[in-house]
Amino acid sequence: MEKMIYAIVSVTRDTEKLNAFLSGIKGIAGADLYAVCFNEISAVVSDKERATLIADKSSAIEYAEVIELMAAHFTLLPMRFGSVMESSDLISKMLERNYIEIQNNIQKVENKCEFGLKVFCDAEKLHEELRRKSEETANATPRASLEIRNSVYVDYVNKKLKEHKLEELLLNYVDSVIAGISGYVDRLQAVNKFKKMTTALNIIDAVFLLEKDKKDALIHAVGELQNQHASLSFILTGPWPPYNFVDFIVK
Amino acid sequence: MSENKILFNTGSLDGLSEEIGKLINTEDSRLKLTPDNADSGLAKLVLTLVELIRKLVEKQAMRRVDGGSLTDDEIERLGETLMKLEMKMEELKKHFNLTDRDLNINLGPLGDLM
Numbered sequence: 217m218e219k220m221i222y223a224i225v226s227v228t229r230d231t232e233k234l235n236a237f238l239s240g241i242k243g244i245a246g247a248d249l250y251a252v253c254f255n256e257i258s259a260v261v262s263d264k265e266r267a268t269l270i271a272d273k274s275s276a277i278e279y280a281e282v283i284e285l286m287a288a289h290f291t292l293l294p295m296r297f298g299s300v301m302e303s304s305d306l307i308s309k310m311l312e313r314n315y316i317e318i319q320n321n322i323q324k325v326e327n328k329c330e331f332g333l334k335v336f337c338d339a340e341k342l343h344e345e346l347r348r349k350s351e352e353t354a355n356a357t358p359r360a361s362l363e364i365r366n367s368v369y370v371d372y373v374n375k376k377l378k379e380h381k382l383e384e385l386l387l388n389y390v391d392s393v394i395a396g397i398s399g400y401v402d403r404l405q406a407v408n409k410f411k412k413m414t415t416a417l418n419i420i421d422a423v424f425l426l427e428k429d430k431k432d433a434l435i436h437a438v439g440e441l442q443n444q445h446a447s448l449s450f451i452l453t454g455p456w457p458p459y460n461f462v463d464f465i466v467k
Numbered sequence: 468m469s470e471n472k473i474l475f476n477t478g479s480l481d482g483l484s485e486e487i488g489k490l491i492n493t494e495d496s497r498l499k500l501t502p503d504n505a506d507s508g509l510a511k512l513v514l515t516l517v518e519l520i521r522k523l524v525e526k527q528a529m530r531r532v533d534g535g536s537l538t539d540d541e542i543e544r545l546g547e548t549l550m551k552l553e554m555k556m557e558e559l560k561k562h563f564n565l566t567d568r569d570l571n572i573n574l575g576p577l578g579d580l581m
Contacts, residue, residue, distance in 0.1 A: 369546030380529035449478035
């Protein structure tokens with residue numbers, strides 16, 4: 217029977233605690249969970265044939281719930297949804313082959329959790345403000361607007377140049393907001409990852425890994441950032457298992 | 468999830484859920500190649516790459532215009548070339564019944580191509 221892996225857990229002194237814990241919860245579609253161990257690391261698995269695994273919303277929620285329940289009690293590395301191996305023996309060998317990378321990752325996330333920050337803008341207002349700035353810059357720069365001759369092609373280049381400048385201004389603005397956020401979270405010794413412009417409104421999508429007891433300090437920092445950027449909306453979520461901070465490829 | 472995961476929010480949750488819906492709902496922007504749609508699937512893939520290259524060329528051209536290194540004649544010719552490229556692209560999209568959104572392939576964790 218194939219096995220689906222939910223997470224890799226560090227169980228230095230807690231093997232019995234892990235087994236007792238797993239006997240009290242269920243996996244996807246009510247499957248029993250158990251641990252496949254190598255030294256002090258264990259993969260939490262359930263029996264699941266790859267062919268019967270359906271990647272739908274309810275399965276994803278059940279999978280996330282297992283990981284979240286475990287994360288409250290153990291240091292763990294979440295595995296990607298749908299990680300299936302042929303047997304317990306192969307899983308044990310996989311743990312052995314990747315032992316050093318797994319230990320390094322576990323050390324990195326120990327006593328920490330992930331928080332997500334999404335920053336939204338009012339696209340219309342922001343673009344209008346940047347357009348105004350762009351026009352001010354254009355008026356102050358001789359070459360910014362082309363007036364070499366009256367031509368449909370030059371008009372076209374002019375239009376494209378304005379769009380290009382607006383895009384540059386938007387990216388510079390987003391970079392300046394990211395620099396502000398980094399300033400705050402660096403003080404909390406958080407590890408951070410940023411994505412820019414995931415949609416026209418969601419200008420920043422960030423994740424932070426920081427110590428569990430710094431949650432309130434992070435909320436306070438986001439409150440201050442919100443005060444500084446009244447035209448933006450900051451949404452902070454968490455604590456989450458470290459989904460975005462597991463950096464190793466299974467060998 | 469067992470507890471409220473929103474720790475800080477001053478805006479409307481409706482807006483948030485709409486935007487998250489956009490991030491999750493990437494079905495339309497995935498490239499679907501099947502035996503039944505091999506022609507249109509391939510056209511979509513090829514036009515996506517052409518559009519990406521066209522946009523990169525346009526961006527580089529604007530940098531040069533902005534940098535002031537082009538003569539008036541060069542700017543005129545550049546404008547003509549870029550405009551014709553854009554018009555040709557519009558023609559091809561119309562021919563294959565594709566929209567701008569179709570040409571923005573979703574690359575999973577890497578986000579949208581353009």
